[in-house]
Amino acid sequence: MNDVPSGQSLLFLTDEQLRQGIEAMFFAYRGFTADPDRILEGKAYGRAHHRAIHFINRSPGTTVNNLLSILGVTKQSLNRVLRSLIEDGLVESRVGKIDKRERNLFLTEAGASLERELSDAQRDRMRAAFRAAGPSAVAGFRQVLEAMMDEDMRRHYEALRDRTT
Structure with a gap:
């Protein structure tokens, strides 16, 4: 790395x-x-x-x-x-x-x-990985994941995300 x-x-x-x-x-x-x-x-x-x-x-x-x-x-x-x-x-x-x-x-x-x-269990694993990677890596990781989503999946993802913001 x-x-x-x-x-x-x-x-x-x-x-x-x-x-x-x-x-x-x-x-x-x-x-x-x-x-x-x-x-x-x-x-x-x-x-x-x-x-x-x-x-x-x-x-x-x-x-x-x-x-x-x-x-x-x-x-x-x-x-x-x-x-x-x-x-x-x-x-x-x-x-x-x-x-x-x-x-x-x-x-x-x-x-x-x-x-x-x-x-x-999954939050614990992600929290540890995010802490190790740092804030800019976390933001970049999220951008990469969102860019890989098909348009239909992105709509579902955004709808769920909007519920919590």
């Missing part, structure tokens, strides 16, 4: 530098998901369950269709995940107030507890 190129040279990255960035992303993601994976393993859940719980927590009352759009999974796959979360008492599905065909999703107390446990 000592041979970090200057900002100007980053505009002209070599294929090798890009490969290293891609590999760093793969290994970082593996680390980022490792702690939640260990927690979920004991409950027979996977990453799809984690993502569903995360986004239901971020948008209480979100619809199944909105969750489908955010997660980019098939309806069949999401239904399987939601069915297990509902049966296990982690998620509650309520009939829509305006459109009775809609299902609004909420975490139960047990679901909120699991979400906190999963998020705490």
Whole structure:
């Protein structure tokens, strides 16, 4: 990490530098998901369950269709995940107030507890990495991540971000 190129040279990255960035992303993601994976393993859940719980927590009352759009999974796959979360008492599905065909999703107390446990593990890892990298690196990292998002995903991301600002 000592041979970090200057900002100007980053505009002209070599294929090798890009490969290293891609590999760093793969290994970082593996680390980022490792702690939640260990927690979920004991409950027979996977990453799809984690993502569903995360986004239901971020948008209480979100619809199944909105969750489908955010997660980019098939309806069949999401239904399987939601069915297990509902049966296990982690998620509650309520009939829509305006459109009775809609299902609004909420975490139960047990679901909120699991979400906190999963998020705490990831926040701890991110907090340590951000502290080690410093404020300008954190801002740059966020810019890179936002620049990699597809336009549709950026809209979802901005909507969630705007809820907390």
